[in-house]
Amino acid sequence: MSFENWAAFAAASAILLIIPGPTILLVVSYALGQGWRTALPMAVGVALGDFTAMTLSMLGIGALLAASATVFTVLKVIGACYLIYLGIKLFRAGGALRAEPRTDAVSAARMAAHAWLVTALNPKSITFFVAFLPQFLDRHADFWPQMLIFETTFLALAFANAFGYALIAARARNVVRNPKAIRSWEGSKMPGFGPETFSDEDIANIVAYLKEMAFEKRFSGEH
Numbered sequence: 043m044s045f046e047n048w049a050a051f052a053a054a055s056a057i058l059l060i061i062p063g064p065t066i067l068l069v070v071s072y073a074l075g076q077g078w079r080t081a082l083p084m085a086v087g088v089a090l091g092d093f094t095a096m097t098l099s100m101l102g103i104g105a106l107l108a109a110s111a112t113v114f115t116v117l118k119v120i121g122a123c124y125l126i127y128l129g130i131k132l133f134r135a136g137g138a139l140r141a142e143p144r145t146d147a148v149s150a151a152r153m154a155a156h157a158w159l160v161t162a163l164n165p166k167s168i169t170f171f172v173a174f175l176p177q178f179l180d181r182h183a184d185f186w187p188q189m190l191i192f193e194t195t196f197l198a199l200a201f202a203n204a205f206g207y208a209l210i211a212a213r214a215r216n217v218v219r220n221p222k223a224i225r226s227w228e229g230s231k232m233p234g235f236g237p238e239t240f241s242d243e244d245i246a247n248i249v250a251y252l253k254e255m256a257f258e259k260r261f262s263g264e265h
Contacts, residue, residue, distance in 0.1 A: 073211035075143035091161020099171035
């Protein structure tokens with residue numbers, strides 16, 4: 043595998059991971075409700091879930107590659123079309139993020155298990171990997187080293203992405219609930235609003251608004 047091919051895979055994976063989906067909504071929900079302590083178990087659960095879905099997808103792709111180069115090429119074309127469809131659908135959706143804080147007290151192990159279940163058992167995850175991975179596989183090279191490199195790269199990025207989202211959501215939760223921060227905001231931006239005004243739903247809406255603005259800027263080319 044060439045460095046250029048790996049770099050293209052890593053860049054595409056990073057871009058796709060940043061866009062929030064059901065797994066990230068779950069991560070943000072826990073972080074909004076319970077703070078930074080959720081970051082590590084949720085990130086571990088997400089990485090394990092992606093490992094499960096990605097391994098199942100790669101084994102299926104490997105079997106197709108071994109069976110027929112023509113079938114693999116057809117899968118690659120269908121996968122490219124599916125990714126284009128997902129992009130158009132995502133663009134039309136507007137990128138809104140709605141996450142309700144989860145305040146139910148659970149252990150770190152249960153949080154990780156919840157993240158794993160949502161990530162691994164989502165049929166769309168496996169479908170996505172089946173469509174995405176063939177775009178970067180070299181059918182003339184050894185399959186197993188490519189599988190190892192791609193999985194390691196994607197899982198490291200997925201862990202970092204989930205961990206980052208959790209920390210940002212936890213930080214937003216703490217800032218909004220900080221009376222000094224609210225007084226500062228109150229004096230400069232929102233006269234008449236005090237710290238008691240902000241509920242858990244308000245915190246979720248603030249994060250949703252910030253993510254929606256970031257999403258719109260990314261697609262409109264604003265800097």
